[in-house]
Amino acid sequence: MQPSYYEDFSEIKIKIWSLLNNAVKDRGSPFRIPVFACGNQNDIDGRIVVLRKSDQANNLIQFHSDIRSDKIEKLKKNNNAAMLFYDKDEKIQVRLKVECIINHVNDITKESWSKTQHISRKCYLVDNGPGTETDKPTSGLKPELDNFDYTKEQSEEGYKNFTVIQCKIKSIEWLYLAAKGHRRAKFDLENNKDTWLVP
Ligand SMILES: Cc1cc2nc3c(=O)[nH]c(=O)nc-3n(C[C@H](O)[C@H](O)[C@H](O)COP(=O)(O)O)c2cc1C
Numbered sequence: 001m002q003p004s005y006y007e008d009f010s011e012i013k014i015k016i017w018s019l020l021n022n023a024v025k026d027r028g029s030p031f032r033i034p035v036f037a038c039g040n041q042n043d044i045d046g047r048i049v050v051l052r053k054s055d056q057a058n059n060l061i062q063f064h065s066d067i068r069s070d071k072i073e074k075l076k077k078n079n080n081a082a083m084l085f086y087d088k089d090e091k092i093q094v095r096l097k098v099e100c101i102i103n104h105v106n107d108i109t110k111e112s113w114s115k116t117q118h119i120s121r122k123c124y125l126v127d128n129g130p131g132t133e134t135d136k137p138t139s140g141l142k143p144e145l146d147n148f149d150y151t152k153e154q155s156e157e158g159y160k161n162f163t164v165i166q167c168k169i170k171s172i173e174w175l176y177l178a179a180k181g182h183r184r185a186k187f188d189l190e191n192n193k194d195t196w197l198v199p
Contacts, residue, residue, distance in 0.1 A: 002180065009194040012174050012185055016094055019087065020054035020061060030087040031094075036063065036165075038081035038100070040074045046084070047071070052112065052164075059169040059189050061096075064112065067104050067163045068129025075100050075165070083167060091177035098167035105160070112164050119148060124158030175199060 005011035023031035037046035049063040061083070065071065075081065083096040103109050126140035139146055172187040182199035 002178065006176070006178065006183060009185065009187070012176075013172075013187065015092070016172060016174065017054065017056045019085070019090070019092065019094070020051065021056075023051045023085075024054050030089075031085045035084040036071075036081060036167075037084065038071055038074050038078070040077040043074065049165075060166055061098075061169065062112075062164055062166045064116075065163045065165055066124055066126075066130050066161045067102075068131075068161060069163075070131045072102060072163065075102055081167065093175040093177075095173040095175075096167070096169050097171045098169050101166040101168065103164040103166060104162075108166070109159075109162055109164050113159050113162050116162075118152065118155060121155040121158045122148065122150075124161040125150070125155070126161075129161075173197075 003011075003015075005015040019029075019031045023029040026032065032051050033048050034051060035046040036049045037044065039045060049065070051061060052064055053060070053062040055061070079100045079102075081098050081100050083098060085094040085096075086092070122141065122145060125145050127142070128134075128140060130140075132140070134140070144150065170188075170190050172189065174183075174185045174187070176183045184197040184199040186195045186197055187193075188195070
C-alpha cells in the first residue's frame, strides 16, 4: 500500500514538516544533519550542519555557526543557499532553496544561546576561527577546554562568536523513491504553486 503522501501535495507538505520538526528534537533523525550549500561565484561548497529550529508558519529553519566561519563571508556576498536532506528508511529526499539571514549578537542569538548545552558551547571557544591554517593538527582549543573543564561563566566567552543562520525557504523539492514508481514534486512557496515533476 502506498503512503498517504504518495500523490497528494498537501499530505507531502505535512510529511516534510513532520520530518523537519521531528529532526529538531530527535538526535538520531537523518533530517537532523542536512547539507547546507552556499557559494559566491565560482567558490561553492557544502557542509553538514545541525538543524536547530523549524517554523512552518514562517517557512523558516535555522542552524548555528561561528561568525568567523568561511560560509559567513560567502553568505554576506550571496545569501541564496540550498539545503539537502535524505532519510534512507523513509526513502525521501528534500531539497530546499533558501535565503539566509545572519544573526549575530541580537535577540535571536540571545534566545538560542541561552538554550545551548554546556558541551556545545565548546565549539565557539576556539581561539582562531574555523578554517584557520595551523602548523600542527589541533582542535583549536586550549587543553582545559578540550577536556570540557570550563565553567558556565567561561563558556559565555563563546557568545561573541555564536551565530544563528535563519533560512527562509523559497522552494521545496520532494523526491520519494518507491518500487511502484518514484514521485517528485516541487513547491514554490513564493508563488504558492505546487507542481509534479518527472523523477
Ligand atoms: C555532524 C556534523 C554536524 C555539524 N554541525 C555544524 C553546524 O551546526 N554548524 C556549522 O557551522 N558547522 C557544523 N559542522 C561543521 C561543518 O560541516 C564545517 O566543517 C564547518 O562549518 C566549517 O566549514 P565552513 O566554514 O566552510 O562552513 C558539522 C559537522 C558535522 C560532521
